Amino acid sequence: MNQLKISVAGAGAMGAGIAQVAATYGHQVTLYDSFQAALDKAKPAVRKSLDKAVEKNKLTAEKADAVMSAIRFTSDLNDISGSDLFIEAIIEQIEAKQNLFYEVEKLVSDQCILATNTSSLPVIAIGSNCKNQERIIGLHFFNPPVLMQLVEVIPTFNTKAAITESCKTLMKNWGKVPVIAKDTPGFIVNRIARPYYGEALRIYEEGIAGFETIDHAMKSVGGFKMGPFELMDFIGNDINYKVTETVFGQMFYDPRYKPSITQKRLFEGKLYGRKTGKGYYNYANPSEPKPSNDEALLQSIFDRIFAMLVNEAADALMMQIASAEDIELAMTKGVNYPMGLLQWANTTGPEKVLATLQHLFEWYGEDRYRPSPLLKRVVADKTLFKTR
Ligand SMILES: NC(=O)c1ccc[n+]([C@@H]2O[C@H](COP(=O)([O-])OP(=O)(O)OC[C@H]3O[C@@H](n4cnc5c(N)ncnc54)[C@H](O)[C@@H]3O)[C@@H](O)[C@H]2O)c1
Numbered sequence: 001m002n003q004l005k006i007s008v009a010g011a012g013a014m015g016a017g018i019a020q021v022a023a024t025y026g027h028q029v030t031l032y033d034s035f036q037a038a039l040d041k042a043k044p045a046v047r048k049s050l051d052k053a054v055e056k057n058k059l060t061a062e063k064a065d066a067v068m069s070a071i072r073f074t075s076d077l078n079d080i081s082g083s084d085l086f087i088e089a090i091i092e093q094i095e096a097k098q099n100l101f102y103e104v105e106k107l108v109s110d111q112c113i114l115a116t117n118t119s120s121l122p123v124i125a126i127g128s129n130c131k132n133q134e135r136i137i138g139l140h141f142f143n144p145p146v147l148m149q150l151v152e153v154i155p156t157f158n159t160k161a162a163i164t165e166s167c168k169t170l171m172k173n174w175g176k177v178p179v180i181a182k183d184t185p186g187f188i189v190n191r192i193a194r195p196y197y198g199e200a201l202r203i204y205e206e207g208i209a210g211f212e213t214i215d216h217a218m219k220s221v222g223g224f225k226m227g228p229f230e231l232m233d234f235i236g237n238d239i240n241y242k243v244t245e246t247v248f249g250q251m252f253y254d255p256r257y258k259p260s261i262t263q264k265r266l267f268e269g270k271l272y273g274r275k276t277g278k279g280y281y282n283y284a285n286p287s288e289p290k291p292s293n294d295e296a297l298l299q300s301i302f303d304r305i306f307a308m309l310v311n312e313a314a315d316a317l318m319m320q321i322a323s324a325e326d327i328e329l330a331m332t333k334g335v336n337y338p339m340g341l342l343q344w345a346n347t348t349g350p351e352k353v354l355a356t357l358q359h360l361f362e363w364y365g366e367d368r369y370r371p372s373p374l375l376k377r378v379v380a381d382k383t384l385f386k387t388r
Helices: 013-024 036-055 061-070 094-107 161-173 194-205 211-220 228-235 237-250 261-268 295-318 324-334 341-348 350-364 373-380
Strands: 005-009 028-032 071-074 085-088 113-116 136-141 150-155 177-180
Touching (some): 005 013, 013 036, 013 061, 013 071, 013 136, 036 061, 061 071, 085 094, 094 113, 136 161, 177 324, 194 211, 194 228, 194 261, 194 295, 211 228, 228 237, 237 261, 295 324, 295 341, 341 350
Parallel strands (some): 005 028, 028 071, 085 113
Antiparallel strands (some): 136 150
């Protein structure tokens, strides 16, 4: 593989991890952060992560040292000159990202690809101050970048097809699973996964079941590794709430993405979850959760959340956000779903999913539950979702 000069901006959780991945695959990496304190934290964090890989026999000690010395930690933006690929992973703030892209364009050649790791901002807007917009693209890694395989590759209206292809190839060379997503709110994963949290919160708010029962339903009936409330506490209610709010706004307030007052209150009260000791669960003073074992209740909770997830996947497919194959890969590799949602719907029967949604739509009379036309088409034609 050709050795490239890669620069990463932002030495936080994502940037440091991306730098480590790039250096592991033989590239010279410059990790830039405007705050020296962030670099002072990132350096030992990368070392620790490499030592762990050595302990697990995933890397030799020599290779770990070589990776470490391939990363240059710097607070001087000028050090990124000569880069072939620049990946931005700074604070999730549009002006900060736009300003950085503007400055970076002055320091690199016209051949350098400019990528952003944004989770929720429009890629095209981040690069909108740049002169050459053909080389701007989203490369959305998942947390932690060293372990998670999925990378959403997000071309904009302006991105040259050859740039998208070379990013896809490069990500494959880094051992990642790249999927191509349209530059739309939440891309693939953060769009399709919204009901996992939103519908769970709605079920809780209606008093149908408590957190532990909803979590138990999704794990025991659906085989998900973590229930929605455990997962929100793990991600952080600050981050999860903000992503929901952003997607909702960017979707012109489509009620399907409406945030929940419950989660907003947790966010406002700094009950972020694991990192603050309390969220939906109390981690400082844990108690044994006692979920209901009412099988009919557990099944109905699963059916409802599952139907909403399938509806999102069907709608994303209909709206050409990504190919069916990439939608399936994104949910299995990016958030570890037990099965791709389209395949899963095919297995349980699309007509069952549609019946659940139609019942919710009629009962509540809310647009939130409107079935995707693609789901209706699949059922009307007595066919199945295409999954590749
Ligand atoms: N954390 C996640 O789960 C996750 C997943 C995928 C994508 N992302 C995205 O990746 C980006 C970084 O997220 P993170 O979790 O690593 O954040 P973080 O807060 O851990 O790190 C951000 C870093 O950027 C630095 N920074 C801030 N402003 C800067 C500037 N103007 N110039 C240079 N450096 C600056 C900060 O010092 C900090 O070290 C965000 O866009 C986020 O949306 C995060």
